[in-house]
Amino acid sequence: MGCVHVVWFKRDLRIVDHAPLVEASCRGPVLPLYVVEPELWQQQDASARQWAFCREALVELRQALAALGMPLVVRRGEVVAVLARAHRHFGVAHLWSHEETGNGWTYARDRRVAAWARSQGIPWSERPQFGVVRPLPSREGWAGRWEARMASPILPAPVALEPLAAVDPGSIPSVAELGLADDGCVARQPSGRSNGLVQWHGFLTQSSQRYQRDLSNPARAVSSCSRLSAHLSWGTLSMREVIQDSRGRRDQLLAQGQPAWALALHRFEERLHWHCHFMQKLEDQPSLEFSELHPHTAGLRELSADRLAAWSLGCTGLPFVDACMRSLIATGWLNFRMRAMLLSVASYQLWLPWRDSGLHLARLFVDYEPGIHWSQCQMQSGTTGINTIRIYNPLKQALDHDPRGLFVRRWLPELAQVPAVHLHHPWTMDGETQRRCGCVLGRDYPSPIVDWSAAAALARDRLWALRRGAEFGTVADAIQRRHGSRRAGLPKTALARGRRGGVVGDGGVQQLCLDFNQR
DNA sequence: AGTGCAGTTGACTTT
């Protein structure tokens, strides 16, 4: 009979607040295992920058576990094959891991692992690490469960692990050894729990003071946001410890007479709540990674290789959009507002299917979190049916959040000498001005690939026409009941969402007020 | 000093 407890590390690369590790270590010898799955890293949403971040975290995790007596064991291959080998060698008593709300590939892989464990009579215990509820019978009461989880005590790391004799820890492959092409992330943020903690304490004690002011500014957000997203995605920090630290700091700031600063931290905590809210959608409906939540919006967009390539490389001819894309390529991170703008431009002005633009962004995000990412792709593309259509005006965003053009000049050197009055819309330069500033459109920088305002107007008309169509609201109501936030009270109905509804032509009452939360 | 008017601001609605 087996005696080893396998702790399978996935996107939870820490030893603090790690329930599977704690529970396993109470029961017997632990085999801490990470499986490098080549097939996972060949998926369309995976990239070299993500592996590089994961790899650094693994190196530090291995040290932390070694200090407890048993270093991280790394094996390369298909998970079931690796587990089967471990079982033959040691005899596995129990498999432990965190629940993962991953993409379709990891979902299918987890089902294979479950089937294998069942066939071998090995129990597999999964523990939650976010506010995601599995299975979720209904959205009612969800926020309360999130709160209960985040408020429960942090689990300290085990004091020691019983060493397993004669186990080769195995090497952690480099980006090249895993066969991943370099993807130009020349300024990626540092990984590993120790770096995550340094970043976090810097935010708590310093930069969170500027959080609210700088959140939407793509240049300043880099140093005024928490930058914890990748650490939360790869699990080097646990959300629970972040929430609890933040609340403690908030109390301290209030006691010190800093209410505005405390409010900024509160806003930050609210975003962590939304983090789980969006992950829950993919947990409940894995198909939203691939197909439109509202079926009436399926097949609306048309894929154009040229438009997709121009957008992907930051060569659309709209400087602020291109600067955002090029900064994302180089750093692997972008603030929320500009991520939404990039998607909005792809889905509306460029009329591209969100799945294609979404895959490109997924690869560029070091902090790629499937549940948030695919929910956001659908939301910013108007395909959920339950959110209002938000078409960003990239020129307005440029003037609001980069009025002096510093961000654009930094990321688009070819525009360095363009006069300020033309910078955000260089197509307004006449030929003579272009030659004088060394930026000839079509030669040094692209001419706009579409007429931005006409394209936005066309997209808006198409989407709103669809929404007015028969049965659109009825279908949307069902989606709202399943996925909608309950924060504001009852789920909104099509009527309360503002669809032109009610009985028309009878001369009587056209609308009932169903929204009891008004006023 | 009060009135009328153009332009501005902010809340709210529609797309």
Place this chain on the structure above:
DNA sequence: TAAAGTCAACTGCAC
């Protein structure tokens, strides 16, 4: 987490 349009209240100014 949008943007544009509408409308009423407000402001500054000329008479």
